[in-house]
Amino acid sequence: MLITRAPIRDQVYRHILEQVDRGDLPAGSRVRDTALAVVLGVSRTPVREALLRLAGDGVLDAEAGRGFRVRRLDRAEIGEVGAMLGALEPLALELSSEILPERLARLEAVAERLERTRGDALRCIDLDDEWHRILLEGCPNQRLLRLIATLRQIPRRYLHAYLREAGRVSLSTIHHSRVLQALRRGERATAAELLRRRWQRGVKEMESWIP
Amino acid sequence: MLITRAPIRDQVYRHILEQVDRGDLPAGSRVRDTALAVVLGVSRTPVREALLRLAGDGVLDAEAGRGFRVRRLDRAEIGEVGAMLGALEPLALELSSEILPERLARLEAVAERLERTRGDALRCIDLDDEWHRILLEGCPNQRLLRLIATLRQIPRRYLHAYLREAGRVSLSTIHHSRVLQALRRGERATAAELLRRRWQRGVKEMESWIP
DNA sequence: CAATTAAACAATGTATACAGTATCCGGTAT
DNA sequence: ATACCGGATACTGTATACATTGTTTAATTG
Known part of the structure; x- marks a missing residue:
């Protein structure tokens, strides 16, 4: 058996990406790290790491001080x-x-x-x-x-x-x-x-x- | 006057990048978030955010559980x-x-x-x-x-x-x-x-x- | 003396706490 | 009625704390 220890941030990353793809998180909607952390049962830290990566990938927008939101189709x-x-x-x-x-x-x-x-x-x-x-x-x-x-x-x-x-x-x-x-x-x-x-x-x- | 509030993680990102470019952090050397945080006078959180981004950019290697090190020239x-x-x-x-x-x-x-x-x-x-x-x-x-x-x-x-x-x-x-x-x-x-x-x-x- | 192991230490990954801001809502004045 | 102000709330960004895991060192055994 292959024991794998995927970092939580990667799992969260994939989870959010899927939510965005499926349209569960509509374009323009805010993505609050706190709420996500509660839902997923993890702390804000790995959630924020995933969000920052998604912002770098261009899936989310990150306005300083205003958190993240799903980028609008454009x-x-x-x-x-x-x-x-x-x-x-x-x-x-x-x-x-x-x-x-x-x-x-x-x-x-x-x-x-x-x-x-x-x-x-x-x-x-x-x-x-x-x-x-x-x-x-x-x-x-x-x-x-x-x-x-x-x-x-x-x-x-x-x-x-x-x-x-x-x-x-x-x-x-x-x-x-x-x-x-x-x-x-x-x-x-x-x-x-x-x-x-x-x-x-x-x-x-x-x-x-x-x- | 333009008031600007650059996130610490971005400043740290640029700092590390410069260190790597200048060769102050030689290829293969470990980059410890704790040490960097102490030197820069900030907490580990923004330092780690910068390190994760640098790993995504391919400047650093990130082995799970073993932290970061400067990628070797290859x-x-x-x-x-x-x-x-x-x-x-x-x-x-x-x-x-x-x-x-x-x-x-x-x-x-x-x-x-x-x-x-x-x-x-x-x-x-x-x-x-x-x-x-x-x-x-x-x-x-x-x-x-x-x-x-x-x-x-x-x-x-x-x-x-x-x-x-x-x-x-x-x-x-x-x-x-x-x-x-x-x-x-x-x-x-x-x-x-x-x-x-x-x-x-x-x-x-x-x-x-x-x- | 070399190899092995265990225990102390250190560093990572994650969780929680805190401070500063933006946002929202109700009230007041024009 | 609308625009502006003030306070309460909520959320972000950063700091600190904790638990687990990797690393190192020193002791013990073959």
């Missing part, structure tokens, strides 16, 4: 983060080692599960996340992967809200199969270009929807 | 961060608004000061930082700029160590004038490409020097 923000991911994900793909058939198979499997998963928007987003993780896991630049994972939290929140409020319940899966085709033909650059374009189009779709 | 790390900056800085430049003559003049001024500054390595690095800041400040993607600033902390530490230990006392300034020339001709893409190449070459130079 056209500019999704555009900014989209531009960054549109550069970084293709970079990660290009830096990757040869993509072995085993990985292609796993990508196909996840894509298929994603296609079958209709109606459960949250699950769709998780599967799409996993698909991208598998796609890029061959990149030796661990630091780049960590950054991508952190950045993706932002569009994920937008996507959650989008699927929730715009009533859509699944993601387009054409993109996945196109990328896969390119990879099967060994055309890494093409696949990278597809990723880049996907971010451009995805951002536009969200921007046109945001209030 | 060939892989400079390569990883260099690859990221080599993608992000050109992106920021390409997203920038037209670069006005006023900014070109400021770039020239800083480049000139940099050329005159020989012997003071720390000052050189600061000026090089400022040059890049001015170069990219026209980019409307604030978030990208913040990320670049954070990431640059890593190579800056390597550069500090390099100039200190390899005995070099100034930076090559050819790069700056080449980029400036391209910008004067209005060739933004060329300038971006120069930035990309600079990171590739800079990283190689450091990698060949690191133990």
